[in-house]
Amino acid sequence: MIKVQENDFDINLEIKKITSHNKNIGGVGSFIGIVRGNDDENLKSLTLEHYPIMTEKMLEKINLKARNRWKLIDSLIIHRYGKLYPGDQIVLVATFSQHRKDALEACEFLIDWLKTKAPFWKLEETSAGKNWVKEKYSDLDAAKKW
Amino acid sequence: MHIKYFSWVRDQIGVESENITISNEITNVYDLLKHLKSTSEKHNKALNDISVIRCAVNMEVVNLDFSINDNDEIALFPPMTGG
Numbered sequence: 472m473i474k475v476q477e478n479d480f481d482i483n484l485e486i487k488k489i490t491s492h493n494k495n496i497g498g499v500g501s502f503i504g505i506v507r508g509n510d511d512e513n514l515k516s517l518t519l520e521h522y523p524i525m526t527e528k529m530l531e532k533i534n535l536k537a538r539n540r541w542k543l544i545d546s547l548i549i550h551r552y553g554k555l556y557p558g559d560q561i562v563l564v565a566t567f568s569q570h571r572k573d574a575l576e577a578c579e580f581l582i583d584w585l586k587t588k589a590p591f592w593k594l595e596e597t598s599a600g601k602n603w604v605k606e607k608y609s610d611l612d613a614a615k616k617w
Numbered sequence: 618m619h620i621k622y623f624s625w626v627r628d629q630i631g632v633e634s635e636n637i638t639i640s641n642e643i644t645n646v647y648d649l650l651k652h653l654k655s656t657s658e659k660h661n662k663a664l665n666d667i668s669v670i671r672c673a674v675n676m677e678v679v680n681l682d683f684s685i686n687d688n689d690e691i692a693l694f695p696p697m698t699g700g
Contacts, residue, residue: 504700521699522623522692525676550699562700582700590673590692591699592624603625606696 472546473530475521477553480563489545489567496544498571500578502564508557513598519552519561522590526550533584541577543568548581550589583613618687620653622663623694626670629663639687646672647681649691669695 474480482503490496506517530548537546545567555561564581568574593604621634637656643649650670654661664670672679673692685691 520624522621522673522676522694525673525692528676586700587697588678589699590623590694590697592695593698594624603628603695604698606698610698610700 472548473527473534474547474549475523475526475530476549476551479551479560480549482563482565485547485549485563486565489547489565493544493567495569496567497569498567498574500564500566500568500571500574500576502562502578502582503560504562504582506555506557506559506561509595509597514557515596515598516554516556517559517561518554518594518596520592520594521550521552525590529589530585533581533588536584537566537577537581540580541566541568541573542570543573543577546577546581548585550585550591552591580617583610583617586610587614618649618685619690621690621692623692625695626663626693630657630659639685644684645681646674646679646683646685646691649685650681650693653693664693671696 486499508514534546534548543566547565549563551561564578566574566577587610595602595604618637618639622630627633643652650664654664671694674683674685674689
């Protein structure tokens, strides 16, 4: 399932919603991305912009890729947009499988891919002003390894 | 043709979207970018470095040689930074 929303999420609730009606699930892989305060420049806020409809389409596509490659019983991506602050949750990826390997690998794949393939852009506001976050080579490399 | 701009591409051009009519000479994304650059100094500046411009046609990311037509929804934006 894909959710693109402004609101925060609760990982326990989200996972229980899925595990409560799937008794074959033996493991859950999960990743939560959090707005990181910058050590050098004081980060005030991080605003996430996205391209509605294309975002959902791309996340669906990435999700389908994971479902075809690993034995997953279910999967969930929640990605927030709007103005967030240090410590706020940005994204949740959760994968559900019978055995841990499928869940853990698929979870890593999903977060690696959505970083560079889902149409989101981050605007940082620091004490020095506003600045659009640039693509990181390390993220491109991470996406390529799959 | 409907063109949407996102992130700093929109900030620099100064509009979120615009409708343009394209001539027959514009057949792909590269031609469109060249044409847009000629329309104003803001467009020219924003789209000057094509290596940092990504394009989606009808919500699919495409390369510069991708063919386009008048009914397409085009989006121009910098590399994506999700997650």
